[in-house]
Amino acid sequence: MNIDEVVNLLQKELNEIEDKIKKLKTKETEVKNTIKTLRENLQITVQCDKCSGEGMYFHRSCAEDEGDFKVCPKCYGKKRIKVI
Ligand SMILES: [Zn+2]
Numbered sequence: 001m002n003i004d005e006v007v008n009l010l011q012k013e014l015n016e017i018e019d020k021i022k023k024l025k026t027k028e029t030e031v032k033n034t035i036k037t038l039r040e041n042l043q044i045t046v047q048c049d050k051c052s053g054e055g056m057y058f059h060r061s062c063a064e065d066e067g068d069f070k071v072c073p074k075c076y077g078k079k080r081i082k083v084i
Helices: 003-042
Strands: 045-047 056-060 067-071 080-082
Touching: none
Parallel strands: none
Antiparallel strands: 045 080, 056 067
16 A cells, blocks of 8 residues: 555545534534423423512502512513423
8 A cells, every 4th residue: 555545545534534523413413402392391380489470579668558560580570480
């Protein structure tokens, strides 16, 4: 085997390795997307106990019957909180 043959052989090997890496990266993206979807499907939520599922709560000021509605600090207005 002369030097040209060795170089050609090595280049062929390197091209094959690059192809394998490309395929693995594509597969990695697919697997990550699948895991993301599975995680989203697995999330269990319940009604927020801080605002009783209203998303807002009445923040009473010092004076009686006065105050204003604020976005719930626990569920951030989403009305539900994650259990998992
Ligand atoms: Zn809430």
